[in-house]
Amino acid sequence: MTSMANEPATSKVVCTLFDKNPRRIGVSTTDPNFIGYVNGVKIGYFTNNGTSRDDRSDNLCTHNVPVTCYSSASLLDRRSVIDVLRFCSNEGCLELGRRYHGLIIKSGFGVDQFVGTSLVDMYAKCGDMGSAVMLINRMPYLDVASCNCLISGCAKNGLFDEAFSFFMMFDGIDIGPNHYTYTIMLAVCGSLLAIEEGKQLHAQIVKMQYISDTAAGNALLTMYSKCGMMQDAESLFKGLVQRNVVSWTAIINGFKQHRDFEKALRLFCLMSEDGIDPNEYTFSIALASCASMKNLDIGRMFHAQVLKKGLALGDYVGTTIVDFYSGLGEAGDAGKQLKEMGKFASSASWNAHIAGFVHNEKAEEAIEVFADMVKNDEACDEFTYSMILKACSSLPSLVTCEQIHSRVIKAKFVSNMHVGSSLIDAYNKCGSVEDAERVFTQKSSADVVSWNSMIKAYSQNGHPTKALALFQKMIEGGIMPTNSTFLAVLSACSHSGMVQEGQKLFESMVRDYNILPEETHYSCVVDLLGRAGQLENALDFIKNLPVKPTAPVWRPLLAACRCHNNLQMAEFIAKQILELDPNDATVYVTLSNMYTEAGQYTDAEKQRKLMTVKDVAKEPGCSWIEINNRIYRFFSHDKSCSESPRVYQKLKQIVQQIEKRGYTLSAKEDNVALYHSEKLAVGFGLINLPAGKRIRVFKNLRVCPDCHSFLKYLSTIVDKEIVLRDNYRFHHFKQGCCSCGDFW
Template sequence: MTSVSKMYVNKSFPSSFPWSVKDQTVLQICSFPVTSVSSEQNLVKNECLVFAQMPKRISVSTHYHETGMGEKGDLQRNVLDSSHLISIGLDEDEFVGTSLIDMYAKCGDMDSAVVLFNQMPRLDVASCNCLISGYASCGLFDEAFSFFMKFDSFGNKPNPYTYSTMLSICGTLSVIEEGKQLHAQVVKMQHLSETAVSNVLLTMYSKCGAMEEAESLFNRLPQRNLISWTAIINGLYKHEDFEKAMMLFCLMRENGIEPNEYTFTIALACCRSVKNLDNGRLLHALVIKRGMALGEFVGTAIIDMYSELGQMDDAEKHFKGMGTLASKVSWNALTKGLVHNEKAHDALDAFSEMVRKDTACDEFTFSIILKACASLPSFTSCQQIHARVVKANFDTNMHVGSSLIEAYTKCGSVEDAERVFSQISVPDVISWNSVIKAYSQNSNPRRAISLFRGMIDKGFRPTGSTFLAVLSAYSHSGKIQDGQEIFQSMVREFGILPEEAHYSCMVDLLGRSGQLEKALDFINNLPIKPTASIWTPLLAACRCHNNLQMAEFVAKHILALDQNAATVYVTLSNMYAEARQLVDAENQRKLMKLKEVTKEPGCSWIEVKNKIHKFFSLDRTHPESAKIYNKLNQVMIQIKDNASANANPLYPEEDSCLYHSEKLAVCFGLISLPAGKPVRVFKNLRVCTDCHMFMKFASMITERVIVLSDNYRFHHFNKGCCSCRDYW
């Protein structure tokens, strides 16, 4: 019960509580005069009543009133004092007693509920049902089952209410065998005509993944109401059968059943999932007409629908329209939309606004906002949010934990990532994947592999993503044999079907180590048609190992699949230039212009300078952006002045700055890496000793952590392998 006390003090509700009370209502209830609070015990009991549902409160008080023990104006005060109820013997009233049992059960105090239950002079079905549903809402499912088994011993037969609760438990636990047995009993007892029972049967089957059963039951039902339709539509939605769900939604309306908020919420989610903006707008219009558009659930579903379909303006407009009706879920949906639509800074702003407005943050909030930190990436924001996470006791949550790991990984801080991992109370596969990826992407493939072993030892079943991280680790550590073995075992031992990304990882593994022919063989023998992203690592390998002939061959394949593959033109042009085939090199450049291929960002002197400027003026999270900008500017000028030795053989005049701006672009990549875009500069990065030193220097003056991305070859600091030779 102390938890209820705490809850009361903090005025916030744990989401696990089985009913929802709006904050205003709570405040309203809490403001009732509580005069008889003397002992801790009373306080706790009073809280129980405060937190009980309104209707029940009224019904208890009504009984109280009807016995003539209180004046109408005094009702609230009386009802707040349950010990008083007991002292006047009302707890022996069958109905009041049952209400009290139910109240304690719903408050999570099963001990008190059981005590009261045992004190009841006469036990009817309802009291038993209250106890069962109490067990269910407290997650004590075994207790609920064993109580159900000895139902007879209390002289009662299970009624439709009992079956509803039991079936609901089966759905939650996803135990279909027990569910089917109960179904049989329900049929035998002729309770199927109770729509509440048949509805929970529908839900049970769909939660157990048995959609055929659910659908055929639905078709056979003698009576269907709105809830039956909603249950089946939701089942289809949850099983990603969106088209059918929408079809039933329409059918329902044709059958003259008017959807309510629940149904509209699911329908909107369906439109989002099938990316049908027209239907989404149609539904939006329908809910406006019915005055439901600003409701908590429907409103949030609308925000989510628009933001998922890239209509952030509509989403934000709707969010503003919701005003104070926006719940934390609405905030989360909006923030998620901003992050997904590459507006990470706006997302951070929204988050600050949310905090400023005192909206409670939950684990979803943190998960989402950490994604924004990761996409910038901004180490300072990361740390700030992390502090809030710890303060709000979410650092043990696996979702938040994994998000933190991802964010720290993007900021290059593996140490922080692993520290976060050790804090997660119950890590799951995805948490493991994240921490393995952290090491595999940040230059410690050995640690990644040992973590992978640890994960298997602990009995976790690796997923496709796990193998992606592990394969990449093997590729970077040059362990071809091990990599090939793990790829085999992924298929044979773990039965995971390799996807495109796995194949390109394998090509990278072989090609990177110089086994170009083997890599080509591998591609030619794939069970699927090779895609551009499977060919591309081979091109990078050709560049690295100076095989112009194969590069030309690979380039053809890539261009046939993706005409706009800028990397093909750039790589070929550079390779030709080095082979002193200047005409060919120039042709590649012309081709690129002709096809209007968008050049990769971060290339020329001006571009880099502008980008750095833009980044630092945007990154409001960095306390010393101006100072750093100036320092960087000085370095750039210095380099420009000293850089005549390494001219581009193709364009000796534009040369030195281009050459060194490439280095700066590299640095810039690790200084800022704005969402999605200049990461390319950084991808396929091969770093020579010079550049490595430069990167260290840049990271020092900017006081930022070095981010080593995907293809960073930390152990190959030979000049010949470096990206700084690519003159874009």
């Protein structure tokens, strides 16, 4: 045996093996996870994970399966055997299929080629590839249908390299691929974005005269559109001998996937003119397009159409409707749809409702729906946990986060990429780097997303050195960084004044990792230079960008001008930003306050007037107050809070009292954030906050004694409901106070 113990064979290795006229694939009898050997060399590795849906088979056994299932073997007939196996394949009932397999062996139908193929298909579709391969090897002879089942099984289980290997097998044995085989392989190419291989298959299809087969044509169409070649897909579509509803759906979905929603909807109309009726697939795509376009009217129209056709309660269409309404903030309609779906609702439908609340920053409502979902015994999946953890981060609530974490552990989702990284993110946002660290180290295998989350956690919680060290470790571990990785390390450098490191990283991004910088990276570099006071360098950087600078690229430089008192440059930058985004309230606030501090009161007032005339100050979640020619802006994640007159009065009172006490509320900071956590207001922006940074105070946050007493003072004047937690950590720490940035 070779030493390839834990890695799947690559198609390259396998292809060369198959080139040498392979005879037979074999399977290990001792290790159920090994799929097989060719001429004594292992070619693949399967994980036997087909048991995940077994909980469903008990129900299905008692309700939906033909009676013969329970009858003695002698009562089985060939027809129903095949029917039941097809049923198991479609529903993913592995356990039921296994039991049925036993009956089949007893009855003697096991030797039947068609029954054998159905069995292979059942195991493959249920995810038990080990058994599928074992059966293939025991079949008296292989035919194209059984091979297709095997290849299709690989493809459905994400084993694309293995699918290719088995496809190559056709060259070595007497049977050849047929049109079924090509459709399967085209789907594999689509998933791998393997356009070259796809084109080769296209050529073979033409040569073999399968091109007139509708399914093959549709598979080609999908392959091209998945690979991003929409022009080829469209011309292929136009040239199709026969366009059925699947062809139309495929091309419409292609344009939807590439975010050309208008074109997608235009084609939807053309389709009806062509006399083809849209079905549930087409409607799902159309509704999802409306959701992405944020077009409530057209979406409602589609909703009406599916209602009329009686398709509105199906899992996919129904869920898309929930998603459509909740994504547009129409939570009422979303909830109504979910309720109407009743038992037809799947976990996806619930997830869509939760996601809508999370995206619209209504974390509490999201958690309520989650509680409802649990109460309804709906199984939570990776999406549910990932979404609900995002809700925890925006609250932010450590307690809720811990509760969800325990559910995640119980449901065995910690190792899932999305759930794991959301967990790290959530602990990060709740201020507990220690917990984030624990999740990260306990994950059996870390994926790049989790590495990114952990680096970001260090970076955002005042551990820039740790962030960079972890980045180094990641590179040494051979993990390819992504653009988010660089965002995290660049911001770590920027917040800790490591200008040179930051610049080096930015350069290596393109040079060593071939990652094209985006707007956010440029913005980070501008921030890096600006914070360090290198205003001219930052300006040069922007001027020399290969693309036209956008408002988000200019903004950090304006903030830097404010910090470093460069009014002249601030005026120039302000002009640039307003040209790109005339409604940016920050610009007026910043300029006005800078003029006030420079004693240019007329100029200051001019800015405030402009701001009022343009009515730009009314950002959601933000209110502002003018005291002594200065503007203070208050942010709160709770819209109703920042917009309520009572709160407005309260805030005004606070600022006045603060000023009366001789404090200058944020000499360099015009934004004051008001956060709530678990019904407590936990923080205020304070003196000398770096621009753009809003403070959050959590129980484990490191606050220096000065700020602590200031925060305590604030808490006494704000409101009775607003109480600060008294368990800050008070010891010497190496990184700065999260409030004022001072070192203690």
